[in-house]
Amino acid sequence: MSESCDTVTSPQLKRKLTRSCLSTTLLVIAFPVALTAVFYQLEPFKPAHFPARELPRTASAPTVIPRMLVGSEVVVEGKVKGPEDLAYDKRNRLIYTGCEDGWIKRITVNKSVADSVVKNWVNTGGRPLGLALEKTGELIVADADLGLLRVRVKGNKSNVEVLANEYNGLKFNLTDGVDVGEDGTIYFTDATYKYNLKDFYFDFAERKPHGRFMSYNPATKKVALLARNLYFANGVAVAPDQKFVVYCETIL
Template identity: 30%
Template sequence: MKKWIIRIILILLALLAAVLAYLLLAPVPINPVAWQATPFTGYSPPHARNEKLAALKTIAIGDETGPEHIAMGPDGHLYAAVTSGAILRMQPDGSQREVWVNTGGRVLGFMFDAAGNMIAADAFRGLLSIAPDRQITVLADKVGDSPILYADAVVVAKSGKMYFTDASQRFGARESGGTFHASVLDILEHSSTGRVLEYDPASKQTRVVAEGMCFANGLVLSEDEQQLIVAETGEYRIWKISIQASQLNLKRKPDKKLASILLRDLPGYPDNLMRGRDGRIWLGLAKPRGAAIDSMAEKPWLRSITLRLPRALWPVPPAYGHVLAFNEGGKILVDLQDPSGQYPETTGVTETADRLYIQSLHAHGIGWLPNHLVRK
């Protein structure tokens, strides 16, 4: 064999060895944990594939993107938190839009308290109170000595206490390149460090209600305000947790009087939860389940390898519009889908008497449907 052919073969082998060494040994930001994923059976009742979400109309929001959370304010205006850190305020039809405030972070959830203050979960800054005069106060950015790295969703009880999620104690939204990137890292690692927190404005103290969740996300209060209904994004399920719980570890088979699974094996990644009308609780599925991720559940080493690939090759499922409503008993009441994913990352639904406003992590507008289309 000619020397130049041998030289080319040796070079190719060296390159191959270098690539293999990189894929096996290059440092990655996650320390993956093995877990068991229930096989996904596909879109079957009560989640039968449909196109009921495909007829979305859109409200323009200018150059802003990502209306992640939307709510009606006590002043009758529609408020929307967007990627730039701004909170937009507008009429319910989208007219008279303005930047009401910019927190300098990224608000992912908010609710108004009895005094008209916006209580906001800011993924970069923690739990905030924004007064009607737009003054911003940080209520909580740590629990004891433990920093709140990824405040995600919040509800305010009639008692005045505030319950909110800290999605991850491993990957802060600011430190990990933004909310979406941090969520991908947390779910791939699956170390389950998400938690539910309570802030008491009377004592100004924050405590841990429950922990051990793989990306703790949206939450709402039960009608009697004795339980929290919480989305665990990384394991496709919804929990019901007593507000009396304290540092309850959900990975250790908790007492069913304190916590139980309300919905499991959802067909996508559960995100925001919002109370609607007539007992409906709305949930957005930001992404569909991906067979690639489920197949790697018990192969931590393989998840490490995926993060050594170019970001475009990461196992992130494609866009698929999907929102649904259920009741406190876990019965699915409404299921709306758009397989085309034209309106990306449907994170939740805000229901009014006239409309369903569809929230999104990355969309360039606010999607909406006439509410009469889903009334039963």
């Protein structure tokens, strides 16, 4: 009789213990997550409704624009990984481009393009996107992970200086495009303050304006907000006559 009772109750006891362990495990996982959400006020994913009146129209464009390739030559192939932007030093015939492994590559353009030399110049430790040269020849970098940078190289020593990584307490989360005016003012974008580069597609899906367009004054070392509530603010270009600055929004 006793043996029969043990045979019946043992599996029940095991199931109870299993449920108890599972509940404890879930509690251990859920509690820190809930606590983090309370203290850090994590923003939920809340996609905006797409207005019916703004549904995209059918558009077409030629796959190849022949005039764009007139006089073009391939400078480097297979030696740079995920090049995003470039800056060209006309005086020294040098091309700088930022790659997805964190390296800024310096390419020396020789008389024969085939003889161009690619060098690992500086690794920012982040993801360099936009590049622009100052009058001094120093390179300004919009680094998606680190913010607005200035890169100096003397001999074999390099220095990566963080010029700015936040505005009014709100950090840059995806510093993207950059250009420099003749007066030294640096114009740049923070594509989205909510999502980083790894999660940027959520910004597209959410369809809300988290981007900012800003400037940095090297003399005062201050950031100024020029435009906000932008839809994934991306590239920046100062007009040749210095009368205006163009920036683009990726998902309008």
